[in-house]
Amino acid sequence: MHDRVSSISLFFCRMASVCFKRVRRRKSVKNETLFGEQDGLEMNDEGVGSWTAEKYRQFQLYAHQFTQGMKGKWKSLAYLDLYAGSGQSRIPDTNEILLGSPLIALSLDVQFDHYVFCEKNQKRLEALQKRVAKRFPRAKVKYIYGDCDDPSFQIGDAIPKNALTLCFVDPYSIGIHFSTIFSLSQCRKIDFLCLLASRMDAGRNPHNYPKEECKKVDILLGSETWREDWEKSKEGLVREPNLGDFICREFSRKMEGLGYLPTELHEMRPIKDDGGRVLYHLALFSKSEKAKHFWEQASKYSNPQRDLF
Ligand SMILES: C[S@@+](CC[C@H](N)C(=O)[O-])C[C@H]1O[C@@H](n2cnc3c(N)ncnc32)[C@H](O)[C@@H]1O
Numbered sequence: 001m002h003d004r005v006s007s008i009s010l011f012f013c014r015m016a017s018v019c020f021k022r023v024r025r026r027k028s029v030k031n032e033t034l035f036g037e038q039d040g041l042e043m044n045d046e047g048v049g050s051w052t053a054e055k056y057r058q059f060q061l062y063a064h065q066f067t068q069g070m071k072g073k074w075k076s077l078a079y080l081d082l083y084a085g086s087g088q089s090r091i092p093d094t095n096e097i098l099l100g101s102p103l104i105a106l107s108l109d110v111q112f113d114h115y116v117f118c119e120k121n122q123k124r125l126e127a128l129q130k131r132v133a134k135r136f137p138r139a140k141v142k143y144i145y146g147d148c149d150d151p152s153f154q155i156g157d158a159i160p161k162n163a164l165t166l167c168f169v170d171p172y173s174i175g176i177h178f179s180t181i182f183s184l185s186q187c188r189k190i191d192f193l194c195l196l197a198s199r200m201d202a203g204r205n206p207h208n209y210p211k212e213e214c215k216k217v218d219i220l221l222g223s224e225t226w227r228e229d230w231e232k233s234k235e236g237l238v239r240e241p242n243l244g245d246f247i248c249r250e251f252s253r254k255m256e257g258l259g260y261l262p263t264e265l266h267e268m269r270p271i272k273d274d275g276g277r278v279l280y281h282l283a284l285f286s287k288s289e290k291a292k293h294f295w296e297q298a299s300k301y302s303n304p305q306r307d308l309f
Helices: 002-027 051-070 101-106 122-135 178-185 216-221 226-234 243-257 289-300
Strands: 076-081 088-090 097-099 114-119 141-145 163-169 189-196 269-272 278-285
Touching: 051 076, 051 097, 051 101, 051 163, 051 189, 051 269, 051 278, 051 289, 076 101, 101 114, 101 122, 114 122, 122 141, 178 189, 178 216, 178 243, 189 243, 216 226, 216 243, 226 243, 243 278, 278 289
Parallel strands: 076 114, 076 163, 114 141, 163 189
Antiparallel strands: 088 097, 189 278, 269 278
16 A cells, blocks of 8 residues: 555656656757858858857847747737848858857747848848748747838738737848838837947048948938937047947937837847857847836846756
């Protein structure tokens, strides 16, 4: 009798342990780089370096927090990649192949319900479509071939109205159009994770960008008045401030104007090259404190030595 009781309790203990491990496995994300493979298709290689793995890690950790934390709280979750690329990036120096943002988003433990990928380079978009079809044949994906800033596309219409959307905005340079962000932010719940090419683009052109004829920053900020504020920001300082950092702050101020919570420069995640120089900042814009908490968690754990749980 005693033996029977102990073997039954042993059985239940084992079952509980298996279930617990399963739950833990589902809740955890390995803080690891996701590698792709050579498949003969087009790769992203422009602007790719060892630091790209850090960008992807930060993106993956945040997206993981987002889907884990929000699944079931909204009718559906959507992921929009405005600058989707081909789905794989090759680091020229090492030939390492990394999964790009669309495939990372599709690889999460807890999936989004809808995916929208926009890309203006036809070869890259075709490569992305093939990779997705091979790896994720059942995913609900819409592809938009063209310029994400072309208003005639109405990209927002590709996302269900009642979905909570995470939009990744990842251009090569400070090429974001504020008008695109503005129109996407209207009439839907959407958070933006933006790559602000602060130091690699704006920071390296402190004398060209403020010129009247150069409109790049005007388009990014959706305003022409920033030049006066830039001049004012230099007053009383011995050393000229960094234009890239100024632009990050201004962009954040513009997002506040759309109702997004303030995001200070120190809350943005700097991505550095091998020499420790900041190249760009990743910045999250959300109207929810919860999302900001997820972002803090992701930044904390994006250190390669640490797992998320
Ligand atoms: C830095 S890559 C981003 C790749 C992708 N987010 C990733 O991390 O794997 C930028 C991509 O955006 C595309 N692109 C540039 N400007 C664009 C635009 N206005 N609309 C859509 N795609 C654009 C480029 O062709 C390139 O593939």
